[in-house]
Amino acid sequence: MIFEESRIRFRFPDTCKTIKFDDSVYYKKLFNMFPGAKGVDFVSVTSKFAAFIEIKNCLGDEGNCRWRIFPDDKKMETSHTEVDLKGKHSLDIEITEKTAMTLAALAGAVSHKDTNQSSEEIGEMAEKIFLNYLADPKKIKYVILFLEGDFGSHTRSKKMIMSDLQKSIRKKMRWLNCKVSVVDSDTYDPRIFQIGDENAKKSI
């Protein structure tokens, strides 16, 4: 399946069932009634794992996004940016909130599975996630932040930055039995998704 998000083409393997979560009818019609509702970009399941995936493409706009990459809102006050930061958070907090709300939305979709047409599209997948993945500690649950952008500096490489964010998200996600990963176009795992066109296929 191919989706476009933040100007990047994402190709999910045929073995995956993937939805663009915030484009789903259920999200738009029901969950979005809740003020402040938000969710991750993709939910993807295979027989081996369920993945909650958020995409951030800051390429070319790194200057305005620098406040996002320092965990725990540390640079909200001091980073220079043209963005209005009211109500916004660093990526570690944003991803945690989005994952929590996505799970809440999926729970809602399960509750509506046979009663509301809006939940048809994701109801079955939501039920599968709850019954087969969340209820089974052996099944892998991924929370993945795909962070594109040239954030490396003189003193910290991009991988150090991604590692810091990963640690901070993991800490905030302790309430869920999951694996947290922050990746970019150089480090993503092609078994979860691939980016670019068919010719740019990363070897598995």
Add this chain to the structure above:
Amino acid sequence: MKIQTLKLNRFMLFEDVEIEWSKNINVICGENSTGKTTLLKVMYSLLKPVSREYSEAATKEAEERLFVEKLQGVFRPDDMKIGRLVSRVQGSDRADFSIVMDHNQKISVGFGNRQENHADIKTELNAERKKFDVIYIPTKEMISTTQHFNTLYEEYHIDFEETYYDLNKLLDRPLSKGPNTSEQNEVLRSFEDIMKGQIVQRNKKFYLRIKGEGEFEMGLVSDGYRKLSMIIYMILSGSLNRDAVLFWDEPETNMNPKMIRPIVKALTVLAQMGVQIFVTTHDYFVQQEFNMRMAYPELNPNHLDIRFFSLYREPDSNKLAYEMKETASDLEHNAIMQEFDEMYDREQGLIYDI
């Protein structure tokens, strides 16, 4: 005295290298067993015999003895055979190495691999050169053992490299007469700010005097503080002055990362004062504190020339090589930063171990 160039040919791990140094600060990085400490020790061994502590050798034989004994004492080869310092690769039967200093001064040493205590020495030094000190700070501190170390070293065979003995002799010097220079005072302030106290010496023993708390024997203060105390005392006793060359092997040893920033600050003030500094490090903070000064010129208002050297082995031949860059960020082989990235990669491998 400033070292400009070091040439090593078939000396220990080095097959053939020529390194041009900064007259201010040189930061040397690299994995273990890539020759960082060897670089410091070989330059120290060449420079120390012509430094302030040594009187001019009267004959060529005496000069040869000075250099050979220094090499033996610093490197401590088995049975004190300097021939063991010749590179062990096939076809190597002789090592040659030299340093070129300012005013075209040069010291060259060469010897064959069967030599025990003979070397070919050639010195081209200005007769009117200023007296200068050469200081080597090894990884272990010495200030807590000053009192009896010299006697022990002189009277018994103890397995300590001569750098420890030489350092101890400098710490045994009395305080110099006259006021400190303003640069010396700035360095002293920086160090005393870190330590929140002053160093005093009494009856060959050192104490840290903390206002309101009294005096603490060096054995009672932390290793990190003891190292800083050594620097402070060498400034006070006049060893660390504008003409000195300072070799500091892994200053980060036993230091909390919080202490690295003021240490680097103090080292840059020493360099401003005129001291030529060589530092080896495995530490992210040491490397990056220096790097920031080159990457952001506002942190280096006096335009100190700080150079970053990385020693590494060529992946195919395993041959030792080096690179020099003006910022650590430009180093293509940066073992410290690479390890951070490799740790990230290993972690991703674990996360996606499906």
